[in-house]
Amino acid sequence: MKSVQKKVLVTGADGFIGSHLTEKLVEKGYNVRAFVLYNSFNSWGWLDYTQAGIKKEIEIFAGDIRDPHGVKKAMEGCELVFHLAALIAIPYSYHSPDTYVDTNIKGTLNILQAARELGVEKLVHTSTSEVYGTARFVPITEDHPLQGQSPYAASKIGADQMALSFHRSFNLPVSIIRPFNTYGPRQSARAIIPTIITQIASGQRRLKLGSLHPTRDFNYVKDTVAGFIAVAESSLSIGEVINIGSNYEISIGDTVQLIAEVMGTQVEVETDAERLRPENSEVERLWADNARAKQLLNWQPLYSGREGLKRGLTETALWFTNPENLRHYKADRYNI
Numbered sequence: 001m002k003s004v005q006k007k008v009l010v011t012g013a014d015g016f017i018g019s020h021l022t023e024k025l026v027e028k029g030y031n032v033r034a035f036v037l038y039n040s041f042n043s044w045g046w047l048d049y050t051q052a053g054i055k056k057e058i059e060i061f062a063g064d065i066r067d068p069h070g071v072k073k074a075m076e077g078c079e080l081v082f083h084l085a086a087l088i089a090i091p092y093s094y095h096s097p098d099t100y101v102d103t104n105i106k107g108t109l110n111i112l113q114a115a116r117e118l119g120v121e122k123l124v125h126t127s128t129s130e131v132y133g134t135a136r137f138v139p140i141t142e143d144h145p146l147q148g149q150s151p152y153a154a155s156k157i158g159a160d161q162m163a164l165s166f167h168r169s170f171n172l173p174v175s176i177i178r179p180f181n182t183y184g185p186r187q188s189a190r191a192i193i194p195t196i197i198t199q200i201a202s203g204q205r206r207l208k209l210g211s212l213h214p215t216r217d218f219n220y221v222k223d224t225v226a227g228f229i230a231v232a233e234s235s236l237s238i239g240e241v242i243n244i245g246s247n248y249e250i251s252i253g254d255t256v257q258l259i260a261e262v263m264g265t266q267v268e269v270e271t272d273a274e275r276l277r278p279e280n281s282e283v284e285r286l287w288a289d290n291a292r293a294k295q296l297l298n299w300q301p302l303y304s305g306r307e308g309l310k311r312g313l314t315e316t317a318l319w320f321t322n323p324e325n326l327r328h329y330k331a332d333r334y335n336i
Helices: 016-027 045-049 068-075 090-095 097-118 151-170 192-201 221-233 252-262 291-297 305-320
Strands: 007-011 031-037 059-063 080-083 122-126 174-179 206-209 241-244 268-271
Touching (some): 007 016, 007 068, 016 031, 016 045, 016 221, 031 045, 068 097, 080 097, 080 221, 097 122, 097 151, 122 151, 122 221, 174 221, 192 206, 192 252, 192 305, 206 252, 221 241, 221 291, 241 291
Parallel strands (some): 007 031, 007 080, 031 059, 080 122, 174 241, 206 268
16 A cells, blocks of 8 residues: 555544654655544644644544544545544543443444445554453464453453454454554653653652563554554555564563663652552563564564663653653653
8 A cells, every 4th residue: 555645544643652653644645634632722632743844734633533423524535544542541441441431442433334334445443462461471472362451451452353343244454553562752651651751850769650570562652653554554464463562571670770771860669559550450561472563564673672672762761851841741740
């Protein structure tokens, strides 16, 4: 699938990954319609801060993924759809699980129904490594059992299965991208890496964090965005679930020390009970097998291994320590 003037819809374009993806699609020559969450402030999320030259090329559609009429209207005339809109904060899913069903499952159903009725060429649906739960074997392949260890994870499993069912039942051209823990500029402080960086950048040297022993496979946002585009442009991805990860495992505790090294400081960690997941809900280990992405998409991470992670963390810390960016964050509060 070539990118020249192809009309695409990006849901969740106002968010962390969505804004980076939207910008990259414009740079590559796509004709982009950005679906952002309607709000009375007329905010486009992170797209408000994109370069003027890119911003003027983006068509904005403000709506709500939970509204089937609005979703179909947004999709009209689009050949390719990237579906990223979702509620993703795990702690908030303990608090308000009903909203996760409405947004993540019903919202995805709205996307699928519209895509089927309008005959889109391809739909790229966004999954998450959280659907695997704690690894039963590593590295985790796409055939690993699915385990809903949080309401968030359960809602994403439901959304993924709905997407696959539309491919199998109606031959809808669906591909599922399953990114592992993406990090980078603009990420919400509900995630561990921005939590660490913003506390250090705000002058704190005794950090308040949750569990340090779980491991994660961190994937820099540039690699994740490249994965989205590779999935969209490959005909081999239709009907497939594809991991996008670095194939490098590191504990949260070691990540703290690596960030401190990158930022030229020393820190101590204080366990904050409020930040701990319920015991059986904590995902203890994530480590991606990315062989399928390499085979089907010819994709591979540019920020892999310890040195790749360190390079990505350096770029991320540089962005967060800019006062103009840091002011968007409340480092003295726990963000759910």
